[in-house]
Amino acid sequence: MCVIDSRETGPAYARLDECAIDVMGSLPSLTQLEARTASEYDVIIVGCSERLLLSPAFRTRVRKLTPSARLIAVMASPTVDNGTQALALGFAGLASRDVTPRALERTIAAATRGESAFPRGVLNALLETVTHFALRAPGRLERPSLTPRQDQIVDLIAQGATDREIAGMLRISQSTAHKHVQNALRRLNAKTRSQLVAAARRPGFPGFVT
Numbered sequence: 001m002c003v004i005d006s007r008e009t010g011p012a013y014a015r016l017d018e019c020a021i022d023v024m025g026s027l028p029s030l031t032q033l034e035a036r037t038a039s040e041y042d043v044i045i046v047g048c049s050e051r052l053l054l055s056p057a058f059r060t061r062v063r064k065l066t067p068s069a070r071l072i073a074v075m076a077s078p079t080v081d082n083g084t085q086a087l088a089l090g091f092a093g094l095a096s097r098d099v100t101p102r103a104l105e106r107t108i109a110a111a112t113r114g115e116s117a118f119p120r121g122v123l124n125a126l127l128e129t130v131t132h133f134a135l136r137a138p139g140r141l142e143r144p145s146l147t148p149r150q151d152q153i154v155d156l157i158a159q160g161a162t163d164r165e166i167a168g169m170l171r172i173s174q175s176t177a178h179k180h181v182q183n184a185l186r187r188l189n190a191k192t193r194s195q196l197v198a199a200a201r202r203p204g205f206p207g208f209v210t
Contacts, residue, residue, distance in 0.1 A: 001108065002038070004030050006047030012074045013045060018101040021108060030061050038069035042112045043092070048073040053085045066090030066191070070111045074104075083122030090191045093117025115160045116194035146200060150184040153177070154200045157193050 002025035005011050016023060027033055030046060038044060044065075052058045053073070065071060070092040075082060078094055086094050092111040095104055111117040146154065156166050167177040181193070190196040 002041045002044045004046045009047055009049050012047030013097060013104060015101050019105055021105060035065055035068055038065045043070045043072055043108050046071050046073050048075040050082060053082060059089055062089045072107060072111055072117060080122055083118055087118060113160050114162045114193055146184055146187060150180055153180050154184060154197060158197045
């Protein structure tokens with residue numbers, strides 16, 4: 001794991017020494033982390049603030065890293081709006097600086113497995129927003145649908161399966177599984193796996209089952 005402390009808010013998480021995780025790198029700024037290096041870490045903890053989440057430079061940097069790395073934003077008293085912004089940028093998770101070390105470990109473990117690592121309230125609010133716009137959008141029956149294989153893979157992602165696990169269960173190569181995931185993300189205009197699941201399971205989407 002790598003930790004990006006914030007010059008603006010201080011250490012990303014003050015109780016890291018109490019966590020059962022290996023910190024392999026620590027940097028004072030996200031700008032010092034190259035995409036190639038970022039992909040070598042299981043997860044990257046990023047100290048954030050609301051101002052940083054709205055900063056064009058920070059947002060650009062995050063978008064360059066999230067396609068190949070799992071980033072978790074850690075900030076003081078995160079709101080639903082903060083979570084929605086982080087999710088839209090491609091963050092794999094969000095946590096408060098006040099969480100216990102065990103809670104942070106669970107967040108990191110979920111992100112490492114490719115699961116959504118956001119507070120439930122954030123995910124519920126996002127799903128409500130997606131549903132609201134889906135029901136109001138004209139011509140919503142013409143939205144792009146997933147192929148049967150992509151829909152099968154989304155079901156596995158919703159269960160927390162990684163690309164490697166998907167490949168094993170479907171008896172395909174890991175690169176093929178990854179390609180199916182990327183194609184599904186593009187088809188539904190989703191930036192993260194959690195967004196993909198939310199978009200594919202919203203009411204009114206072809207294949208949605210109540």
